[in-house]
Amino acid sequence: MIHDTIIQLLKEIIKDEKRILTDKVDLYSYSYDSSFGVYLPDVVVQPKETKEVAEMMKLANKYEIPVYPRGQGTSLSGGPLPVKGGIVFDLSKWDNKLIIDAEDMVAVVSPGVITADINNAAMEAGMIYPPDPSSSNVSTIGGNLAENSGGPRGLKYGVTKDYVIGLEVVTPEGEVIRTGGRTVKNVTGYDLTKLIVGSEGTLGIITEAILRLFPKPQATKTLMAVFDDIVDSGRAITNILSSGILPSKLEIMDNATINAVEAYEPLGLPIEAEALLLIELDGHPAAIEDEIIRVQQVCESSQASEVRVANTVEEANELWKARKLVSPAIVREKPTKISEDATIPRSKIPEMFKRLKEIREKYHIHLVVFGHAGDGNLHPNIIADQRDQEEMRRVEKAVEEIFEAAIELGGTLSGEHGIGTLKAPFMEMELGEIGLDMMKRIKESWDPKNVLNPGKIFPEPGQRLVLTNG
Amino acid sequence: MAELAYEETFDCVQCGYCLPACPTYITMEKETHSPRGRINLVKMAAEGKITYSELEGPINLCLGCRACEVVCPTNVQYGTILESAKEFIEENKKKETPKRVKLFREFLFNKTIPNKKILNTVGGGIALYQKSGLQKVAHKAKATNILPENLRTFEKILPNAEGSIKRRKREEYYPPIHRPAFRIGFFTGCVMDTMFSSINTQSIKLLQLAGCEVTVIKEQTCCGALQSHSGETEITKRLAKENIEAFEKHSFDYIVNSIGGCGAMLVEYDKLFADDPEWATRAKQFAEKNVDISVILSQLNLPFEKEINRAVTYQPSCHMSNVQKRVNEPLQLLKSVPGITYLEFPKKDMCCGSAGIYNIVNYNESMELIDEKMKHLTTITPEVIVTTNPGCHLQMKVGVEREGLTDQIQVVHLIELLAEACKVEG
Incomplete structure (x- = not known):
């Protein structure tokens, strides 16, 4: 005190x-x-x-x-x-x-x-x-x-x-x-x-x-592409980028996410599809007018089952609505949302999806995956109820395995949310003992009395992942 | 014993998306006075970590405008959590409240507001006070200085109320003028029908002009909103049942009101009976028939006879936008008035600080909110501010008065503007 x-x-x-x-x-x-x-x-x-x-x-x-x-x-x-x-x-x-x-x-x-x-x-x-x-x-x-x-x-x-x-x-x-x-x-x-x-x-x-x-940028264009096979969507992403087009946004939603949104508010989304991509281009109007056609062609030749291009701002907003509704849609059954941001190299997206599916089945958890597919920054979200202790134990184990999978695939614990208290126990897994020690030495020399934000990013002895508020 | 809506607090993932939408978070500058903060405090109170009296301050300073619900990405039922906290605090306080205060609350919420006769007398008093010129004399003599500042503020801007004789002359049945478009039961409200009864009369006449058949049934009573927002749930339920029973006897297409706040209460009657399936069903059927007058008038054609060549802005009622979810109808109706120049009120969705009796019980906080509102108003300089709720109406007048703009800016209800354009007398 x-x-x-x-x-x-x-x-x-x-x-x-x-x-x-x-x-x-x-x-x-x-x-x-x-x-x-x-x-x-x-x-x-x-x-x-x-x-x-x-x-x-x-x-x-x-x-x-x-x-x-x-x-x-x-x-x-x-x-x-x-x-x-x-x-x-x-x-x-x-x-x-x-x-x-x-x-x-x-x-x-x-x-x-x-x-x-x-x-x-x-x-x-x-x-x-x-x-x-x-x-x-x-x-x-x-x-x-x-x-x-x-x-x-x-x-x-x-x-x-x-x-x-x-x-x-x-x-x-x-x-x-x-x-x-x-x-x-x-x-x-x-x-x-x-x-x-x-x-x-x-x-x-x-x-x-x-x-x-x-x-x-002077203008934007939006396109939605639907894939029956998630591997095809990964291939489409690679093909778009290697065709010399760099979209400003490239978002993915998996089957569980699509179904959650469609159940929440029917938008006519394809509930059988394994993946849905939302792609936005920005730049000179004439340039993106040409590029959006090429993106459409690439998606189609990568086995997209459906491609929709928005012709007006209103139509674009309508397409993005699917992504915007993800948050309210996924918490309908249970209130606690554990939002992860494990990030992997772009080429490993299909493999990561496979791993996440295995984790979902192994721990019987409600896991939906969406996120920024273009840069490999996925958001596996686990939906649970923090009042259910037994469920939360399973969730904690699942989250640990998600981290392990990301690192094994050459990725990282956190693409954009930070380490804070939650991911501190896993720092050494990614950085190695010496790597983590070098970071600690920087902290010690800047803040010898450890007064600034103590208890963050570096694990305390014996610290493990805890996802309850008790 | 009232229970806090503890389970509902778990729906909040504490993302903080509600913070920028909360007027009190902006003016009071701390998390304690934000929706996320209040939901957390309700949870803490339910877990016994803070007492009901510690919870009281942050809950009482909430406007109940429910702007947070609109921006919430996980659909947290903030209104339910708030009302549960108010009821919980009231019940706990009653155990400790001196009898004198209890009797006053009982008198105000159970006897006065729902009682037309008493309110008529009060309303008549207001009219008499204004018509007789006493208001001006009192102003000049500064006799009103003996009132505490908050009441004095409102005294200055009181509307010209219809005398009770004129109001009592109102018919019970208004036949449709052309074809009967809808059969309508008109809900008068109590404060509205006392201080702004001419707006009710104009509303009825406009509905009639637009082709509706309008009935004003006598058995209706107060909507219960002020009681509900003060944690008096039992009184609220009693009033709700009376209204439901009264209107059930008729087969109206719609039950129409021109009061944003009452309308919000009426459309949520079913929430009052969550643990009583029979009444919940009846309440839901009743609630679904209730609409704001703008919903009806925007579907029909009003015979405009006069251009209103003024620059007009619109201050939406929070309960109209956030609870009744009627955002477009009033605006569309306003824009249809011939001759007006519409100016968008910057940050119009932010509550003006009226919020039922908030501006009387939390006077200073309420004045900070209206001053914040006026900062945005002065960037557009309209000649008229249009509102759709008596509370907002009075508060906007206070704001205009505080800015010293009373001579330049007029505050009117949307109905008054429409009535003027249709040459309908009050």
């Missing part, structure tokens, strides 16, 4: 007492994120300037109090959970800076700015900020940077780290540093920018970011 004197010291740094929360209901409100586990912090603070963050970090470091940076708490891996008590830094209220510099083609933002707002502001200036995690209307850029979030556009445009060229960071010892800058090219010293991005709040607190913007 934090002593009252610490609260007093915090009040000297944040003068506005409304931004220091100590009521029990407030502490419970910052005890969770979108993953699993409930952990009460001792106090929640809502900083709105670098100076406040730096001074509070100095204080925390001096008294060795754990600090957990947090955005809007949409994390699926436990990144912001205050697992060892201490102070939650709610940075989501610090949203006052969003500058679009059309000349340098960058956006300069404070950490609490909503991700979609950056893209919207960029679009007004004829540009885009491409990373588009599905939570982008809710999530903060600070959280996206900490977790290195991806999204459907990752295939063509990459993920968050590909757009960050400069940061202002408060170190665990409360110092303020700047990394990178406003230039695309910068090779001065170690690339600390890329080290901080995706470090899940374990190395520093991001207080400002400089993001690259891209020219706005």
Whole structure:
């Protein structure tokens, strides 16, 4: 428990007492994120300037109090959970800076700015900020940077780290540093920018970011292709990409997902099909008009049983509706959704689907698979009921096997959700003992007192996967 | 003993997609006042981790606008969770409440609001106060300063209520003017029929003009929304049964109202009887007949006689959009008025902070919400704000008054605008 004197010291740094929360209901409100586990912090603070963050970090470091940076708490891996008590830094209220510099083609933002707002502001200036995690209307850029979030556009445009060229960071010892800058090219010293991005709040607190913007594509085209055999859909993906076309989105839904959506809201989807691909092209209208025909031909020659091309925006929205309805559709029978993001090389998609099918049967779990097929970032989602202990044990085992399968196929534990608390036990399986140790050494040298987001990404002795809130 | 909707809280996967849609999360700036936060606190209370009195603050500060339900990707029944929490808190409080307060609540919710006679007297009082010029005298003398600020705010913007004599003159049966398009039972509401009774009268006349046969049955009573939102479930159920029984005796095509909030309560009557199959069936049949007036009028042709050459914006009622799910009908009807220039209200889906009696019991929070709303309004500068619910109507007037724009911006119910364009008297 934090002593009252610490609260007093915090009040000297944040003068506005409304931004220091100590009521029990407030502490419970910052005890969770979108993953699993409930952990009460001792106090929640809502900083709105670098100076406040730096001074509070100095204080925390001096008294060795754990600090957990947090955005809007949409994390699926436990990144912001205050697992060892201490102070939650709610940075989501610090949203006052969003500058679009059309000349340098960058956006300069404070950490609490909503991700979609950056893209919207960029679009007004004829540009885009491409990373588009599905939570982008809710999530903060600070959280996206900490977790290195991806999204459907990752295939063509990459993920968050590909757009960050400069940061202002408060170190665990409360110092303020700047990394990178406003230039695309910068090779001065170690690339600390890329080290901080995706470090899940374990190395520093991001207080400002400089993001690259891209020219706005003039138009988009959407196509849906249906396959009776999932191997054919994998072949179609490879053939599309090797034909010199790079779609902006390439999403897949498996048979279980198709059936769940169709049962939820009949859209006339093919319930017998093993796979459904949704493909979006963006670019010059004339170019994509030509390319969509070629994509259609490639799908047909790859044994697609049906191909639908949207001719209008409305028709495109209708096709994407199938994907949008996945979330409500799959939780109809049971409420608990375990959303994984194991990612494999593109060529291994059919093999991964086979493995997932075996896992589903072995553990008698309700498993649906959809995701960003273009970059191998699948979302196996297990639907269960967390009140059913026996079922959750089976789910935990199934998830472990999904991780093993991804790594065996040359992939990774996490494509875009992060490690947090949930996947920490599996880090060594992917990185090896030495690889993990090198990461730990970086953490120890940056944060010798282990005050910044302790309990994350590195496994505690004996830690295993737990998917309940008990 | 009331039970918290504990099982329903598990439907929330805590994705947080509701946060940007929640007005109180935006103005109060913490998770505790968000839908996800409140659902979690209900769960924590059910598990005994927090007490009912700790739960009370965050629950009472919820507007109940249910904008969160519309954006929820997993269809969490937030309304059910909220109402269960209110009932749970009320029952626990009653155990500790002094008799005096209990009697007042009983008087307000069980006797006054559902009782037309008492409300008529109150409504008559309002009309008399305004017509006699006392309102102006009182304003000038600052005599009203003795009222607490919240009541004083509303006193300034009270509508010109019809005197009870005029309202009592209303017929019970209005024959269709041309062919009978629909047979309609008109639901008057109680606060609406007191403070805005002329809108009810205009509604009936417009329905008649559009070819409907309209009956105003006397046996109808209060919808129970305010009682339900205050956790008084037993009173709500009693009122619901009275209404169901009253309307069951007739064979109307539709039961029509022009009150966004009451309409939302009526279409959800079946939820009140989840544990009573017989009444649930009757309630469902009743609920399915209830529609907002815009649904009927947008299907029929109104004989417009006059152009309304003004710039108009529309503030949807949350309960109309989020519970009744009538988003297009009122807007379509509004846009059909000849002569108007329609201006889109930025962030129009955000609650204005009226929310039943929220603006009286949570005055300061409610004023922050309306000020937030006005920030967006001033970017478009309309001449008229159109609403579809008396609560929103009063709150928008408060907002306009707070901005010092009373002389420039008029607030009207959609029905009043249609009546003007059709030259229908109140």
